[in-house]
Structures are given as structure tokens and as C-alpha cells.
Amino acid sequence: MDHEAGEDYYEYVHLFPKYKTKFDEIIEGDNPGNDLSNCQLSAKESFKEHAEYKKQCPKIGKYLTHLNKNEDVYNFVRCRFLNYLLNSEKIYNEIDSHSLSDIIEAYKKLSHLKSRCYINIENIKSNILRELQILYNLYDSFYNIKFETGSDVETSCDNARKCTQYYGENINRCRENREHKFCQNLIDFQKQYNELMKNVSICSNVSNYLPNIEKNNISTIILTSVI
Numbered sequence: 001m002d003h004e005a006g007e008d009y010y011e012y013v014h015l016f017p018k019y020k021t022k023f024d025e026i027i028e029g030d031n032p033g034n035d036l037s038n039c040q041l042s043a044k045e046s047f048k049e050h051a052e053y054k055k056q057c058p059k060i061g062k063y064l065t066h067l068n069k070n071e072d073v074y075n076f077v078r079c080r081f082l083n084y085l086l087n088s089e090k091i092y093n094e095i096d097s098h099s100l101s102d103i104i105e106a107y108k109k110l111s112h113l114k115s116r117c118y119i120n121i122e123n124i125k126s127n128i129l130r131e132l133q134i135l136y137n138l139y140d141s142f143y144n145i146k147f148e149t150g151s152d153v154e155t156s157c158d159n160a161r162k163c164t165q166y167y168g169e170n171i172n173r174c175r176e177n178r179e180h181k182f183c184q185n186l187i188d189f190q191k192q193y194n195e196l197m198k199n200v201s202i203c204s205n206v207s208n209y210l211p212n213i214e215k216n217n218i219s220t221i222i223l224t225s226v227i
Contacts, residue, residue, distance in 0.1 A: 006124035006132060009084060010181035012077045013132050014188075017140040019081040026066045027059040035061030042109035044102055047095050053106075056092050060107060064114040079117035087124040088133055131182040138166045138189055145196060157203035163193055164207050174213045187213055 039057035040048045047053050063082065067075050086092050086107050093103050101123055108121040124132070141162040147153065167186065174183035190210045197208035 004125050004128060005122045006084070006087075006128040007181070009080050009124075009128075009132055010135070010185055012080055013084070013135045013185070014139045015077060016081045016084055016136050017143055019078055020085070020140075023063060023081075023085070027062050031058035031062045032065070035065070038110055038113045039106075042113060043106040044098070047098050047102075047106075050095050052091070053095055053103075057107070057110065060086070060092070061110060061114060064111060064116045067116050068114065075116075076120075079120040082117055083120045083122065083124065084129075084132060084136070086121065087129055088136075134166060134170060135182070135185050135189075138163060141166070142189070142193060142196075147200060147202075153202060157206055160197060160200075160203055160206045160208075163189075164210065167193070167210050171211070171213055178213055183213065 035058035036054060038061055039054065042048075043053060043057070060082070067078060086104060087100075092107075093100050095103055104121060104123050108118060111118040111121050141159040144159045145156045145163070147156055167190065170182075170186060174180065174186055177183055178187070190212065193210050194208075200208050
């Protein structure tokens with residue numbers, strides 16, 4: 001079976017929210033002038049001067065430079081995170097009437113010029129991307145559940161509520177297909193959430209137990225809309 005872009009991301013997507021936090025730190029401040037030059041070399045004539053592309057693309061160049069200067073064994077995962085980011089965040093992949101494929105191709109050319117991540121930059125198939133986004137949101141909310149002294153309890157409870165929402169919306173699709181990578185992530189997440197929340201009693205109307213993904217499991221989760 002041919003490789004589908006993004007299908008090997010399921011085992012790493014739980015790391016992506018933390019990589020996003022680091023990404024935001026790295027791209028802060030001014031970008032080197034050569035990043036803009038490389039961006040314009042990489043893009044089609046029709047959008048290389050587009051204001052939004054000229055604003056966002058150098059941030060990607062700066063991140064690639066950071067990866068080059070800070071080589072470690074996890075950079076291959078960071079490259080997958082970067083490709084997920086480019087496919088999922090509209091500020092990087094929406095430029096007027098230009099196709100996503102054209103924009104991703106420009107970032108791929110940029111990664112060639114920077115000699116980093118070029119084998120990873122590609123269009124992620126839409127159904128895979130949707131599942132990765134669900135898992136990303138699930139873990140992003142989970143990592144922001146903090147009940148240490150001085151933490152914001154209301155925010156943490158809201159994030160716990162989001163976790164139950166995302167999990168509850170997707171549990172049924174996995175009852176017949178537990179072995180799918182997406183469903184395996186849900187199973188792993190359920191264990192982590194239940195362990196974290198087992199002794200938490202301060203969040204009203206938030207379940208501290210997520211039911212198992214089993215055909216005959218009739219437990220239900222009270223869903224609260226995530227805004």
C-alpha cells in the first residue's frame with residue numbers, strides 16, 4: 001500500500017501541542033532578511049509578493065534555521081509537526097485564490113533551500129488531517145489541565161470539559177474499529193485522562209472518568225458544547 005502523507009503522524013501527534021508552544025517562542029521577533037528572500041524564491045510568481053505570504057513564510061524559514069542550529073534525535077518529529085502546522089493553520093496556507101497544493105509546494109521548496117524537513121513537507125490527506133486535528137485539540141486541552149497551587153481552576157475545568165467533549169464525539173466511531181491508529185490514540189488518551197482526573201472533585205458537571213471503547217459499553221458522557 002502506498003504511503004499516505006500524515007498516516008505516520010498518529011504516534012507523534014500528542015507531542016505537537018508542546019512543539020507548537022516552542023514554535024511560537026522561536027518565531028518571535030524579527031526574521032533574518034535571507035528568510036524573506038528564500039520565501040520569494042520558493043513561491044510562484046503569482047503570490048511571492050503577497051503581503052500575507054511575505055509576513056508568514058519567513059517565520060517558517062526562521063524555524064527551519066533553528067532546527068538546523070539545534071540538531072537532535074527528535075528533529076524528525078519536529079519536521080512532521082511543521083508539516084502538520086502548514087496543513088492545518090490557515091494563516092500559513094490560505095492566500096486568496098491559490099490552492100493549498102501550490103502553497104505547500106512553496107514551503108517544500110523553502111525547506112529544500114534550508115536543507116531541513118524537505119522530505120516531510122507535503123499535502124496531508126483531508127481525512128487524516130481531520131483526525132490529527134481532533135487528537136491535537138484533545139491533547140492541547142489535556143496539557144492545560146493543571147490543579148497545582150496557584151493554577152486557574154476554572155480554566156483547567158474548562159479544558160477537562162473540552163476533553164470529555166472531544167472524546168465523547170468520537171468514541172462511537174471506534175467501537176467497530178479499535179485497531180485504527182486514531183482509535184488507539186483515543187484509548188491511550190482515555191487512560192491518561194482517567195489517571196489525571198481520578199481524584200479531582202472540584203469541576204462541576206465534568207466527568208472525571210472516560211468510558212472504555214467497547215461495543216457493549218453503555219456508559220455515556222454528558223457533552224457540553226465547546227466554544
